[in-house]
Amino acid sequence: MKLILGSASPRRKDLLAQIGLVPDAILPPDIDEDPRRGELPRxxxxxxxxxxxxxxPAGPEDVVLCADTTVALGRRILGKPASAAEAAKFLVLLGGRRHEVITSVAVRKGERLWTRDVVSVVKFKRLSDDELNFYLASNEWQGKAGGYGIQGLAGAFVTWMQGSFTGVVGLPVAETAQLLAAAGxxxxxQA
Ligand SMILES: Cc1cn([C@H]2C[C@H](O)[C@@H](COP(=O)(O)OP(=O)(O)OP(=O)(O)O)O2)c(=O)[nH]c1=O
Known part of the structure; x- marks a missing residue:
C-alpha cells in the first residue's frame, strides 16, 4: 500500500507532514476545474x-488523497485569480464581510471513496487602498482560492473566523486523519 498525495500544493504536503505523514508519491492531477453553469460552491x-x-493513477491497494479549496461569497465561487486585477476585485469583494471557505477532501482506494466537506467562515476587515496595494505587490495572492492566504500577510485582514484553520489553508488535518484511518x-x- 502506497500513500499518494494527488496535489501540486506545497501547503497540502506541509499539512500532511504536520500529522506525521510523508506520501510515497506526489502525483498532481490535471483536470478541468471550471464550474458548471449555476453550480453552487459546495x-x-x-x-x-x-x-x-x-x-x-494508482494501484488497487494504494490510497490517493486529494482536496479542493473553494472560496464562496454567497452563491458565487471565487477561484484562483488569473491576474492581479482579478485578485484586487476579489479582495475588494471580501473586504468588510464574511465569506465561506470550503475544503473538500477525497480519499480513494480502488473504487472506494471517503469524502468530507469542511466549511469555515472567515471575516475580513475592510481594506484600505494601501493595504490592498501592498498585498497585491506581495504576489501572495497567486495560486490561492479567493486571492489570499490566511497563513501569510492576509492573516492581518482576518478579524474573525469559525471552523478549521488548516481547512482554510488547504487540508483540514483532523478530518483528513479520520478519512485516511478509514481507508487503512x-x-x-512510532517510527
Ligand atoms: C483561502 C486559502 C486558499 N489557499 C490555497 C490552498 C490551495 O492550494 C489553493 C486552492 O486551489 P486548489 O485548486 O484547491 O489547489 P491547488 O491548485 O493549489 O493544488 P492541487 O489542485 O494540485 O491540489 O488555495 C491557501 O493557501 N490559503 C488560504 O487562506
Whole structure:
C-alpha cells in the first residue's frame, strides 16, 4: 500500500507532514476545474475533489488523497485569480464581510471513496487602498482560492473566523486523519 498525495500544493504536503505523514508519491492531477453553469460552491468543491482523486493513477491497494479549496461569497465561487486585477476585485469583494471557505477532501482506494466537506467562515476587515496595494505587490495572492492566504500577510485582514484553520489553508488535518484511518492508512505509529 502506497500513500499518494494527488496535489501540486506545497501547503497540502506541509499539512500532511504536520500529522506525521510523508506520501510515497506526489502525483498532481490535471483536470478541468471550471464550474458548471449555476453550480453552487459546495457541490462544486466536492465534485472537483472527487474528480481529482479519480484522475490520479494508482494501484488497487494504494490510497490517493486529494482536496479542493473553494472560496464562496454567497452563491458565487471565487477561484484562483488569473491576474492581479482579478485578485484586487476579489479582495475588494471580501473586504468588510464574511465569506465561506470550503475544503473538500477525497480519499480513494480502488473504487472506494471517503469524502468530507469542511466549511469555515472567515471575516475580513475592510481594506484600505494601501493595504490592498501592498498585498497585491506581495504576489501572495497567486495560486490561492479567493486571492489570499490566511497563513501569510492576509492573516492581518482576518478579524474573525469559525471552523478549521488548516481547512482554510488547504487540508483540514483532523478530518483528513479520520478519512485516511478509514481507508487503512496507519497513523500514530512510532517510527
Ligand atoms: C483561502 C486559502 C486558499 N489557499 C490555497 C490552498 C490551495 O492550494 C489553493 C486552492 O486551489 P486548489 O485548486 O484547491 O489547489 P491547488 O491548485 O493549489 O493544488 P492541487 O489542485 O494540485 O491540489 O488555495 C491557501 O493557501 N490559503 C488560504 O487562506
Amino acid at each position: 457541490p462544486y468543491c466536492a465534485r472537483i475533489a472527487q474528480e481529482k482523486a479519480f484522475a490520479v 492508512v496507519p497513523l500514530w505509529r
